[in-house]
Amino acid sequence: MDKKRAIPEGYMTVGELAGKMGTTVRTLQYYDREGLLSPSSESEGGRRLYTYKDMIRLHQIQALKSLGFSLGDIKNRLISLDTPEEVAEALTGQAQSIREKIWQLSETLEAVEALKAEVVQMQEVDFKKYADIVVNLQLHNEYYWLIKHFDDDMLDHIRERFDQESGMDFMERFQDVCSRALVFQSQKLSPEDEQVQSLAAEFWGMVMEFTGGDMSMLPKLMEFGSLTTQQAAVNEYLQPALELYFRKCGSDPFQEVQP
Template sequence: MLKVGELAAHAGLTVRTLHHYDSIGLLSPSARSDAGYRLYNRDDVARLQQIQALRAFGMALSDIGAYLDSPAASPLAIVERQLSSLDQQIAQARHMREQLLRLRSRLAAGKETDLSIWLTTLEQMTMYEKHFSKEELARLPLYQNPEAQAEWQELVRHAQSLMNRGVAPDTREARAFAERWLGCVERDSGGNPAFILRLTAMAGQDPEAQKEMRLTPALLAYMRTAIAELRFVIYARYLPAETIERMRRHEASHSDEWIELAMAIRACMGADPEARSSEALALTRRWFALFHDMVGDDPEVVAQFRRAGSTEPMLHLGTGIGDDVIGFLRRAMQNIQAQAAKA
């Protein structure tokens, strides 16, 4: 049995904190000495370990008590969650070590004596952390792979050279490069549509990211047009020429809107997976309004558009729109139709 002062010393807490835990019923001692001192046994210590672990995960004290006293509480699950968190921290530390080793190698070889490269590295890491949680960064290939980051620097230089040489976005050369660009997006996002959307938003909306990645607004516009032209060539196998021209006009004025809408839908999916809320229905109406502005209302054209999407994998690369989003929109549309039937 441990006295309160001994347990506080082992846990790195104050005696006052343990007294507070006792007063709110979060951690009460199993026994008291003849003199009235609090005494803690092995089970008490195990509970304190779980309390401290859950606090580190950001859980409020009131929620911790409710959780630990519920049937769902499991010491094993908490320990496994701690191990997972540590694994992510180790992966992040390994990533930092690789960054520093690369810096040391460059500095030792005299390739770069200006320590601004340190700031660039740290700013780049901060840039990612603004858009992704620590758990997500541990699963984001682009963040974990310095070679992929170096390849993106080369891709940006190549894109800039295409612009400088006056290569039009609708040429075969630009479209071939756009296909390579999309392949790298897919690879370095791990094929995760939510990651693709956030990487796209980071590149397009974060001035710090644009600075670090050397992505000027003009360069981004060039690549978006080249990617769109790549898709138009594919759609032209299925759709009439007038529909392709309509899609070009739509792309020129609504490309940013599609990205913002897809991100809003993903956020809504987390809070309302069954798509029953007024927000879900409003987002779905907005989605289909944009869709019909892009493609039109001819049933045959719409059917061919969907046939192209189900047949051509390239059309989905880099869009950030996965089967989960399509399923959500279908559920929302069913709910809209059900509401209309009741009315």
Template sequence: MLLKIGDLARLTGLTIRTLHHYDSIGLLSPSARTQAGYRLYQHGDMDRLHRIMALRRFGLSLADIATALAGPELPLASIVARQVAMLDQQIAQAATLRDRLRTLQAQLAQGQQPALAEWLTTMELMSMYDKYFTPEELKQLPLLSDAAVEQEWQALVARVRALQATGAAPGDARAQALGTEWMVKLVRDTGAHPGLFARLNAMHAQEPSMQATTSIDAHVMEFILAAFNASRMALYQPFLDEHEYAHLVANYGKRSGEWPALIAAVRAAMDARTAHADAAVLALARQWLELFRSYAGTNPATQLKFRQAHQQEPRLMEGSFVDAAMLRYLGAAMAIVAQEKPAK
């Protein structure tokens, strides 16, 4: 059975524009065309489209999806299993929220009336947190559940905003110090769990009420990220020559947003004890190498300097959610990837 692009869009919930874009970047090209040039999709195209849609929901960029699909084929069964696991978690979170609301309903039935402002705020935060974290995960996030830690963060946010008000640039030494302090505290207050950090980032980006509650808006986050990146570049500088450092400065922050989800995926693979030769792990290793090369370049001698920097400068690991165990795990996968023949 052949499907025209309009039929495929209607049946999958995608837009025709999206399918055109997938075709234009080589992500999903139709198996056939009519004599008039109209796209026709067949049963075999559905396997690839399912992979694309699933990987998109897992948070991968289109570039990362293209990289993953270009490598050894990921078993569709394993992708579907991950989708089922994600939906199971969402169902569990919805059930928890339902139970909480039933408890609140019973209290109200007994005539217990909380203050309106407190009630509304609590319900909003409950529903918001439950969309992103299980009750067990919330216990691992003291910045959302520990009053003392929340006060620490409020003080840190106030210091950042005060520095911004002076007009200081992210490259200012004071900004770099605050950026590093911020990221180190994030590692501490998420239990060094990159998956929780990635979801915490998503919650702040997608929930305006969270930004209002914490005073951490996009402007603050952009400043902190730029300051943290500046502090990392300053640590790399002694190891690089002038040309290499200029390339680093020009490219280091361009793909920063792709690291949290990738680091979280690697940690999840480690926690699941997935073999480093597994196709999914090799795909992660390729993505890691691609991001590394985006700022380090492709010269092996220059890349070696970056690795030496990490060996000799322990501060480069601070606030990164990356540890020696993760690098060893990825190193074994990268050794396999390095032996792969480049695609023709």
């Protein structure tokens, strides 16, 4: 009883929070060490205490994690939740991420159903593309839906340049660049800002890494850049920064590949 009275009203222990949110004490301790979710207080006996606001923040983390975001991405996306406006902003971002995931899964479902129809009708099946979809589904790769938009030349290029491990590593690094771009956008940093220019250079470096310097692939990549709302927002934000970066470099590769 004394132990229970030591917990002030409106607070809960790490075990209680873990139980309410379907997670483990070890996970909450890990989030604390990583700076994602720290206890709001401590009892007289030294027990770490959480509030309902902490519970909502944990829900944010769990929701973003279920959508495939890394802990680094989640840390950049978390909002302080100190005002109703900030809570609304957090929910808006979460809703948009869910819509993106629904769209991606719908695209994958459509591709699988199309392949199934071909098999049932005994038509010719593109087993090469089918195999790509199966492998990525097994990996729970959130980018597998892109495969249906790639032509054979693009798929062959990807197979030659990347294996499963290097491909996933590239996409994780690219997602990290995009996440930082969205953070800079929310902070209203200008294209001239040193951080934005550094990010533009990193973004272009990844484009070069993907294409292997083959500028003929740029038009296709520009098409893929508009497939999701998030990527379209990243591209729109970085475009002025890239134009400034290219001017400093003395060339515009996008202009050079225009017909």
